Amino acid sequence: METSRITILGCGSMGTNLMLGLLRRGSSTFRYSAHVNSSASAERLQKDLAGVDSTVKDRVSVSSGNGKLCEAVTGADVVLLGVPPTQLGTLLGCEGLVAELKGKIIVSMLAGVAISQIEDALVSRGFAKQDFHVARIIPTLGAGKGDSVTLLAEAGGEHMEKVKGFLSQIGAIVPVPESLMNSATAVMAAVHALAIVAVDAVTDASVAAGVPRSVAASIAAESLRSGSGLMSGNGAERMTPEQVKAGMSTPGGITLNALVSLDAKTRPGISSAVREAIEYTKKMND
CATH class of the missing domain: 1.10.3730.10 (ProC C-terminal domain-like)
Structure with missing residues (x-):
């Protein structure tokens, strides 16, 4: 698989478990960036990582605050959105972030938010729809143990194979038509x-x-x-x-x-x- 760096923006319970699962079972060539809103969340995340083997933990960088947001995304092949759905607009409104997302694979974990809504939010910042590759998933907490059941919205594009590649490391993938993602x-x-x-x-x-x-x-x-x-x-x-x-x-x-x-x-x-x-x-x- 070509992907070498995955960034997770928003590491609550789901984002943290997904990252832990990838660390424990993903390719040893992967590198990770985890970005959270506050220093308190960063400290909590570091504690969650304490139980991971040190050689694996060294592949993760943790940052917090809007000032470090673009830096966390720079160099990433895949960016996972793990913030609450209501914070999508605020996140994309951070200065310079959408420009950094250009050309990257954006994987949304936002429940109830369609791919088209994310694309519209990106385009509203002055970019073209084709500048971004958006996928939509809903994993489960079992991701931390490699036992997730991950819903993946069916969509076209070569980027989907890369998404499936790293999701397969944390459990089963269930492809679902985009129109049925909310129900699923x-x-x-x-x-x-x-x-x-x-x-x-x-x-x-x-x-x-x-x-x-x-x-x-x-x-x-x-x-x-x-x-x-x-x-x-x-x-x-x-x-x-x-x-x-x-x-x-x-x-x-x-x-x-x-x-x-x-x-x-x-x-x-x-x-x-x-x-x-x-x-x-x-x-x-x-």
Whole structure:
């Protein structure tokens, strides 16, 4: 892969995890620049990097404040936007930044913000649309462990192969039509919310029945991973929910009884939560 330097503008929880994943699993030829808004955020980021091997950590430079913004971008092949969506205009308004972004691959992690919106914001600073190569992704916190599920808006251009190249280092890539990115983002968020609630509820119920909390939490989380693993991937080994259900539902069995109860009490709530998440995502940046 040709990319040698990746800059991340805005290293909150998601940006930090993505960078840590790339550091641990990306090419040893990669170099990184991480830029944050304040010195306090820079100190927090340095602490997060403390657990990374020193030979790897040396490939990262951390900076903060508007005065260092253009410097962080200079020399980068890829620039990831990790600021909150509401701060996009402020970020691009920093003196000299858009000029530095010219010719680079810009990868947005801004939920609810379309590629066209970013292109319009860049063009409004006096540049042409063809001066920039914009991609749009939504990773997950699993990126830090190389286990992200990263949504990638389908778009043309040779730059997409470079984007796929480094994203493949942090987990699975799910290509999604740009028109469906908001809905896909909401679905992914809802599934994570469901997993959190499910593991938490199962753990509490198990503890109430006498199972130690650490044991219950481990059983819940690992069982969720095992079950979802049967339905993930590609090819003949991938099972549908119906196939998993049939395989685990012996007559009069525990799993089948649990499914009957969940179908009656929980399924409508899950469907409602997903639909509400989709509607919320569509409106969040109006």
